[in-house]
């Protein structure tokens with residue numbers, strides 16, 4: 249269980265994360281999403297015990313995240329992982345296993361498992377000769393050499409081609425299915441939707457909303473009705489020889505229908521538009537998590 253309470257992290261005088269509180273249950277996949285500079289990496293680095301909180305606490309299984317015991321239980325994948333280019337994948341992974349005092353036979357078995365799971369066949373190829381996707385897989389394999397219970401992945405699929413991206417996302421699901429706890433950050437909301445049980449949305453250092461995606465959708469997202477009429481009605485915009493008006497209730501639809509009839513026309517088409525995750529995210533980030541201040545901008549699927 250990961251327990252983050254009132255986390256605050258300053259760099260010099262600059263507050264990068266403020267009053268951040270969340271918890272992640274064992275075996276859960278938890279996503280942290282937010283725009284550039286929101287504080288995702290800072291949060292993940294404190295979880296990984298690499299940064300000390302300025303205030304608040306970050307505990308994993310009841311122990312401070314930066315304690316020696318906890319760090320042994322944890323695998324961290326940094327956003328950019330500089331690898332030793334001249335080493336082969338195998339020697340590099342063995343090197344990291346040695347740092348964790350994993351006996352060679354156990355390490356070799358784990359490395360073989362991880363590389364097989366990741367479909368990375370080139371264990372004897374120099375890392376410098378590998379593609380970006382292969383390097384990312386080596387970095388992921390590295391995060392597994394100590395057989396961690398908790399995985400903290402910073403943008404695991406960042407900069408990868410769609411195929412490798414899908415692969416990495418699927419792999420994250422497998423790690424959770426094995427009973428590991430996974431916390432990861434992402435820009436691409438589609439990936440979050442694919443894998444996460446719950447998400448936290450960060451903006452400017454603060455968590456502005458968190459919960460299961462379905463709940464966030466119910467809480468913040470609203471269904472919109474796009475009503476097309478054959479004649480102009482107040483507030484409608486012309487589109488392909490007819491007029492479109494966006495409303496949020498069926499009463500609104502009826503009002504548009506009535507207005508069209510009064511103007512000698514009729515309702516031509518009605519489309520229901522469910523909130524997209526992208527639109528939801530923008531609304532929450534803009535409103536700072538306060539539902540009543542959410543933007544009314546329509547977002548099309």
Ligand SMILES: Nc1ncnc2c1ncn2[C@@H]1O[C@H](COP(=O)(O)OP(=O)(O)OP(=O)(O)O)[C@@H](O)[C@H]1O
Nearest residue numbers: 259262263264282283284285286287288289290291
């Ligand atoms: N070492 C540092 N010294 C000073 N400021 C920093 C440092 N690291 C991060 N920051 C600042 O803290 C804020 C949060 O950065 P952080 O990297 O945590 O955000 P992020 O959400 O991960 O962004 P990105 O999506 O761009 O990786 C940013 O304004 C960043 O410029």
